[in-house]
Amino acid sequence: MKLGLAIDLDTCVGCHACATACKQWNTSGAIGPLTDENPYGKDPDGAWLNRIRTFEIDASPHSKTVNMPLSCMHCEDAACVTVCPTGASYKRSEDGIVLIDQDRCMGCNLCSWACPYGARELDPGSGTMKKCTLCIDRIYDQQLPENERQPACVITCPTQSRVFGDYDDPDSDVSKLNRQRGGKQLMPELGYNPVNTYLPPRNPIQQEQGGSVLGKVKHIVNRIIKR
Amino acid sequence: MHPAFSVLIFTITSGAGYGLLGWLSANELFALWPLSIMAKITIGITAMVLISVGLSASTWHLANRKNAWRSFSGFRTSWLSREAVFAIVLYPVAAMYAAGLYFGWPYIGLWSGLCLLLCLVIVFVTSMIYASLKTIPQWHTPLVPTLYLLFAIMSGGLAWAIMLTWNGLDITNFNQSLALIVAVTASVKLGYFIWFRLPATSSIQSATGFTQHRVSLLDAGHSAPSFLNKEFMFDVEQVKLVRLRWVMFIATFVIPLSVLYWIPTSMTLLGAWLVMMAGLLIERWLFFAEARHVVRLFHGQQKV
Numbered sequence: 001m002k003l004g005l006a007i008d009l010d011t012c013v014g015c016h017a018c019a020t021a022c023k024q025w026n027t028s029g030a031i032g033p034l035t036d037e038n039p040y041g042k043d044p045d046g047a048w049l050n051r052i053r054t055f056e057i058d059a060s061p062h063s064k065t066v067n068m069p070l071s072c073m074h075c076e077d078a079a080c081v082t083v084c085p086t087g088a089s090y091k092r093s094e095d096g097i098v099l100i101d102q103d104r105c106m107g108c109n110l111c112s113w114a115c116p117y118g119a120r121e122l123d124p125g126s127g128t129m130k131k132c133t134l135c136i137d138r139i140y141d142q143q144l145p146e147n148e149r150q151p152a153c154v155i156t157c158p159t160q161s162r163v164f165g166d167y168d169d170p171d172s173d174v175s176k177l178n179r180q181r182g183g184k185q186l187m188p189e190l191g192y193n194p195v196n197t198y199l200p201p202r203n204p205i206q207q208e209q210g211g212s213v214l215g216k217v218k219h220i221v222n223r224i225i226k227r
Numbered sequence: 228m229h230p231a232f233s234v235l236i237f238t239i240t241s242g243a244g245y246g247l248l249g250w251l252s253a254n255e256l257f258a259l260w261p262l263s264i265m266a267k268i269t270i271g272i273t274a275m276v277l278i279s280v281g282l283s284a285s286t287w288h289l290a291n292r293k294n295a296w297r298s299f300s301g302f303r304t305s306w307l308s309r310e311a312v313f314a315i316v317l318y319p320v321a322a323m324y325a326a327g328l329y330f331g332w333p334y335i336g337l338w339s340g341l342c343l344l345l346c347l348v349i350v351f352v353t354s355m356i357y358a359s360l361k362t363i364p365q366w367h368t369p370l371v372p373t374l375y376l377l378f379a380i381m382s383g384g385l386a387w388a389i390m391l392t393w394n395g396l397d398i399t400n401f402n403q404s405l406a407l408i409v410a411v412t413a414s415v416k417l418g419y420f421i422w423f424r425l426p427a428t429s430s431i432q433s434a435t436g437f438t439q440h441r442v443s444l445l446d447a448g449h450s451a452p453s454f455l456n457k458e459f460m461f462d463v464e465q466v467k468l469v470r471l472r473w474v475m476f477i478a479t480f481v482i483p484l485s486v487l488y489w490i491p492t493s494m495t496l497l498g499a500w501l502v503m504m505a506g507l508l509i510e511r512w513l514f515f516a517e518a519r520h521v522v523r524l525f526h527g528q529q530k531v
Contacts, residue, residue: 009436016448044451051447051449051455052448053446055442055445057437057440057441068435079360079362081304082304082305083305083307083356085307085311087297104294104297106290106292106293106295106297107292108288108289108298109290112455113362113363114362115362115522116362116429117522117525118455118459121453121454122290124290127290186436187434187521189428189433190521191361200437
């Protein structure tokens with residue numbers, strides 16, 4: 001099993017519901033509470049696990065705004081597991097989820113240095129590293145109804161931009177989406193082989209055709225054919 | 228990268244300690260200078276004090292120190308774990324070397340040889356903690372372990388020269404060899420600055436997957452700094468960095484080289500060593516401050 005997420009960059013609106021749901025779910029559970037220091041004060045600090053960053057692709061007036069939720073990619077070749085001196089960071093062989101054992105972590109930060117995606121954060125309250133657990137305490141919880149055994153961020157997304165599944169199963173939703181939409185890995189040149197894929201926007205960003213009539217006709221015909 | 232003061236103290240202090248112990252062990256193996264047994268033991272203790280101060284400093288930056296004892300378990304894959312193991316193994320080996328000196332054992336070469344080997348291995352392994360990280364291109368080069376070893380040999384060597392003069396030995400020839408070591412290290416450091424200018428391999432395009440387009444950050448997604456900002460978005464003005472590089476170069480290489488060449492007395496050598504250690508502290512600080520982690524691409528940097 002290679003569990004992971006497929007995130008649709010076409011439909012993500014950057015609402016941060018996934019970040020909020022993740023934070024709420026992780027007030028208890030596998031990694032314990034995520035600290036909030038000074039939440040209503042001047043210099044808030046703490047740990048939360050899903051960073052949604054907004055990028056502008058190309059320049060105005062042809063620009064596109066893309067919201068990119070970044071959480072742990074559960075890489076196949078995870079350097080964060082390799083560099084951990086205490087063995088707190090580990091990748092499960094049965095489903096590929098990368099976890100941090102909170103009883104072993106000594107908070108040396110080396111795993112956060114090894115992660116290119118900024119998935120790991122030091123929790124200032126517990127002194128240990130925290131990261132996305134792929135809601136391991138939800139997906140295997142037999143007390144929850146079948147359709148709720150998914151990560152909190154996936155269930156909560158109002159535009160259904162996050163899909164959870166098994167990449168080793170060619171018929172799962174994530175595998176199908178990955179094939180159909182041409183899902184991309186982030187920073188593949190580093191060789192970490194991230195499992196989470198990002199589905200690029202469906203309509204590619206068009207270059208403005210020339211002002212000529214022929215150009216405009218070609219443009220319309222192209223779009224009809226594509227539909 | 229945010230420079231953790233405790234890590235800076237750790238690398239330069241223990242580096243000098245391992246260097247000094249290495250020189251002491253090499254002296255034993257190759258019978259270079261005559262020293263009394265008590266002198267050797269005193270030098271060895273000085274080196275072990277430097278090493279121990281450094282190692283204890285390295286634990287200050289841990290956020291959850293109570294689990295530090297577990298750091299020996301990742302030996303198979305983690306350079307930090309290997310450093311912890313070898314550092315602890317050195318203590319009994321050094322103790323056996325000292326006991327061998329004190330009780331006059333015949334096979335002292337075995338213990339001093341092991342000591343020398345361990346010192347070199349420990350410095351190498353410490354440097355690999357940083358050099359093995361693909362995410363920080365400024366560190367991911369064989370020049371980093373080379374420089375760490377050279378710094379240990381250089382700072383340890385200067386401390387060794389001071390110890391020799393305090394024991395009344397004439398070190399005119401050694402001063403010249405040490406000056407050569409300092410010059411070689413300075414050249415490798417200059418080479419490192421040149422290597423720095425190699426083009427980047429990761430860009431914001433490869434980080435976001437939009438490889439055919441111009442990409443820029445519109446919104447980071449949070450209005451207050453996070454752990455990632457504090458750890459990786461440490462930024463110093465370029466002007467200050469360049470100025471610090473000059474200060475570092477003069478303190479670490481130029482001043483000790485001049486003292487070694489022109490006025491090598493025991494007091495000036497001690498002064499030169501202290502200046503060198505201050506210069507090495509700045510060098511270590513720059514090592515962190517000039518490092519650019521690839522996660523900065525997600526914070527808007529175009530290329531790393």
